[in-house]
Amino acid sequence: MARTLSLPSKSKKTAAKKVARPAAPKVATKKATPKPAQAAAKPVKKAPSKVLAPKAAPKKAAASKGKAAASTTGIAAPAKVASLDFSKSPFNASLKPAQKVGFLREMLRIRRFEQQALKYYNQGIMGGFLHLYNGQESVAVGTASLMNGHDEIITAYRDHGHALAVGMGMNECMAELFGKGTGCSKGKGGSMHFFAPDKHYWGGHGIVAGQTPLGLGLAFAIKYKKINGCAVAFLGDGAVNQGVFSECLNMAALWDLPIVYVIENNGYSMGTSLERSSAVNGSLAKRAEGFCVEWATCGGFDLYELRANLGAAMERARKESKPMVLEVSTYRYYGHSVADANAKKYRSPEEIERYKTEYDPITIWQNQLLKEKVVTQAQIEKIDAEAKAEAAAAAEFGISSPWPTEESIFEDIYHEVDHKTEAGQTGRFFFSE
Ligand SMILES: Cc1ncc(C[n+]2csc(CCOP(=O)(O)OP(=O)(O)O)c2C)c(N)n1
Ligand SMILES: [Mg+2]
Numbered sequence: 001m002a003r004t005l006s007l008p009s010k011s012k013k014t015a016a017k018k019v020a021r022p023a024a025p026k027v028a029t030k031k032a033t034p035k036p037a038q039a040a041a042k043p044v045k046k047a048p049s050k051v052l053a054p055k056a057a058p059k060k061a062a063a064s065k066g067k068a069a070a071s072t073t074g075i076a077a078p079a080k081v082a083s084l085d086f087s088k089s090p091f092n093a094s095l096k097p098a099q100k101v102g103f104l105r106e107m108l109r110i111r112r113f114e115q116q117a118l119k120y121y122n123q124g125i126m127g128g129f130l131h132l133y134n135g136q137e138s139v140a141v142g143t144a145s146l147m148n149g150h151d152e153i154i155t156a157y158r159d160h161g162h163a164l165a166v167g168m169g170m171n172e173c174m175a176e177l178f179g180k181g182t183g184c185s186k187g188k189g190g191s192m193h194f195f196a197p198d199k200h201y202w203g204g205h206g207i208v209a210g211q212t213p214l215g216l217g218l219a220f221a222i223k224y225k226k227i228n229g230c231a232v233a234f235l236g237d238g239a240v241n242q243g244v245f246s247e248c249l250n251m252a253a254l255w256d257l258p259i260v261y262v263i264e265n266n267g268y269s270m271g272t273s274l275e276r277s278s279a280v281n282g283s284l285a286k287r288a289e290g291f292c293v294e295w296a297t298c299g300g301f302d303l304y305e306l307r308a309n310l311g312a313a314m315e316r317a318r319k320e321s322k323p324m325v326l327e328v329s330t331y332r333y334y335g336h337s338v339a340d341a342n343a344k345k346y347r348s349p350e351e352i353e354r355y356k357t358e359y360d361p362i363t364i365w366q367n368q369l370l371k372e373k374v375v376t377q378a379q380i381e382k383i384d385a386e387a388k389a390e391a392a393a394a395a396e397f398g399i400s401s402p403w404p405t406e407e408s409i410f411e412d413i414y415h416e417v418d419h420k421t422e423a424g425q426t427g428r429f430f431f432s433e
Helices: 012-018 024-028 036-041 059-073 097-122 137-146 160-165 170-177 211-224 243-254 285-291 303-320 349-358 361-372 377-400 422-426
Strands: 152-154 231-236 259-265 294-299 324-329
Touching (some): 097 137, 097 160, 097 170, 097 377, 137 160, 137 231, 160 170, 170 377, 231 303, 243 285, 285 294, 285 324, 303 324, 303 361, 361 377
Parallel strands (some): 152 231, 259 324
């Protein structure tokens, strides 16, 4: 049957409406299961129509709420629903107060790090690309908090948050942004290529979805070496459309590889909204069905929710050696990169503001911890001040560090050239052996 293509109108006003935030969270409300915490712990095998941890509100309520929001502001934000108590999930119930405060510290460190970087980028002191993760911090921090010491993670170019969350130092990361020789990639990688295999972090990749087969390789190695771990490969909502991701899903299912693909659905790939880039608009994770891969969706704004769902997915991957796709709704506050000249054209300021005020993962977590009385406002301010000071010191370090030497330009291109090891000569690499 012929399909009518409706192109976005040229009128700015209408265009803003057309490209408004996609309805990913609606997916989460699609099939509510009565006991989310348990459901999160035990995903239903080969029953992709059941989401792991849907938001609580019945479909009707969520839809009417979204409608109301659209009619008054012209923007679509995630449906606000009564949140389920993910704090009782097996992955959260035994968390110690110090761990919870630690998550807050990590999220604040990422945010302050990036704000420092933005300052110097805008002054022209820092160059290259700068893809900020502001607004998505809970996803990286939640993931790192679930890693068991044998899990491996890999992501795309929006990689600062994951790097700091796994324990990379602010100095080496900031110096990398300044292109200095003291940077984690010796100043030759920049923002998109943070890398720390010793911390089970495999970067930092600029080719959209290029990390998805590499992540599969990590999962293959984990299985081959009989390691009690899993691989987690992050990708964006845009990357899902790359053919290689489909190849990965097929191979992951065929070989029962222990990998969780986490789609960080922030609603946009560069300036293209999800509704303009995906024929399957309701859910990206649902595509996994075509490959007999388990899938689920969850909100990524609340750390408890993220940990409950991702924790279950990772545990399943480790225990059963099975792949899974988890789509997480999230939002980025800045443009695609700081150099994104169209940053203000494809979404309205009201939309961004709404996410900042209602869905900010740091604010949500702070409020949660205040409610639980595991932290005071004064302690939060102290942690934040420390994060700001650390980021400022890291910037100083980066600025005052030396440039890479001219001779080093030919180093770190081919592992085989730099390392005359057997692995280097045979091509049989397993992690950093
Ligand atoms: C193979 C390839 N095609 C195109 C690009 C240009 N590009 C860089 S980022 C991007 C959008 C990706 O969006 P998404 O996957 O949603 O990730 P996000 O930026 O939202 O984190 C595109 C098209 C690229 N880097 N690689
Ligand atoms: Mg995106």
